[in-house]
Amino acid sequence: MKNVKHVSYLQLDNDVQIHEEKDLIILPITKAFDTYDWVRGFYCKKPENGYFIWVKKSVDKPIITNILMCSMYVVQNTNNLVVVEKNVEAKLQSVCAARKKYLYGKHSGETKIVAKENAMIEINNFHSWGKYDTVESSMELILKENAQVSYNNKCHEVPMQMNIRNSNYLDKKASLNFVTTVLAERGKVDMYDDTYLNGKDANGISRVRMISRYKSQINAYSNMIGNEAGIGHLDCMGLLLSDSGSIVAEPKLVNRNKDASLTHEASVGKISEDILNYLRSRGLTEDQAIDLVVTGFLGEEEEIVIDGSNIQSKQYM
Secondary structure (H helix, E strand, O other): OOOOOOOOEEEEOOEEEEOOOOOEEEEEHHHHHHHOHHHHOOOOOOOOOOEEEEEOOOOOOOEEEEEEEOOOOOEEEEEEEEEEOOOOEEEEEEEEEEOOOOOOOEEEEEEEEEEOOOOEEEEEEEEEOOOOOEEEEEEEEEEOOOOEEEEEEEEEEOOOEEEEEEEEEEOOOOEEEEEEEEEEOOOEEEEEEEEEEOOOOOEEEEEEEEEEOOOOEEEEEEEEEEOOOOEEEEEEEEEEOOOOOEEEEEEEEEEOOOOOEEEEEEEEEOOOHHHHHHHHHOOOOHHHHHHHHHHHHOOOOOOEEEOOEEEOHHHHO
């Protein structure tokens, strides 16, 4: 395995390479489990594979992890733990992907991320899979008092079957902006997103953007649970581009505190004919116009501008 620059943790199939970084402790999760008593508190049994990242001081550049499937019929089972200490700022970038489209692989990943008091974390997670892969991904985000986390989770190459489960726990004055975008041209995607406002003045926002093309199925179930006097919002939007595809969006609010404020909005529809007609009149083919709208809807580039006006996602439909 050749050395890969700028990647802190690289896993090809089940072979691991770690690049040591200043102000970071990066270990295989098995070694961290044996080394630190407190790490064992996160697990019921010793994990088999995955990474442990302990961020003790603020870092200027992103901490990058790559977990890749490279071989036919490979099975990956990863358990990852990231801990960011008090008053520390960090950027995390992770890639979980198949290097080829026809590997028939199986990936199972469980990740826990702990943001301690006053920590600030920006996280970008990218998924890209082959046509016949199966993927199960789960994550726990634990935000201590006054922690701030911005999380972007993107999957624009979905496998045959994908199950995503995210659980977010917010303590006092913690703030979370959680965004998931999925572009599916095939396969089935089931997404479960639970955000718990467990501390006073916690603030949680969860946004889901879904596009179903051809014969894909996307099911998104989002829950915002107000256990303390915080503010929570769910925003679920989908574009359905084919009669053979489907999208289910189910936002749910559970309020257990009279001083909590929870809101949601959801919409699933088609691309506006006015938008398509205008883009075609500017010289784009219908496919090019659809691709441009899809790009804007998923937030990959600047919002579409028509006659000097910004076209927001809601106006696409």
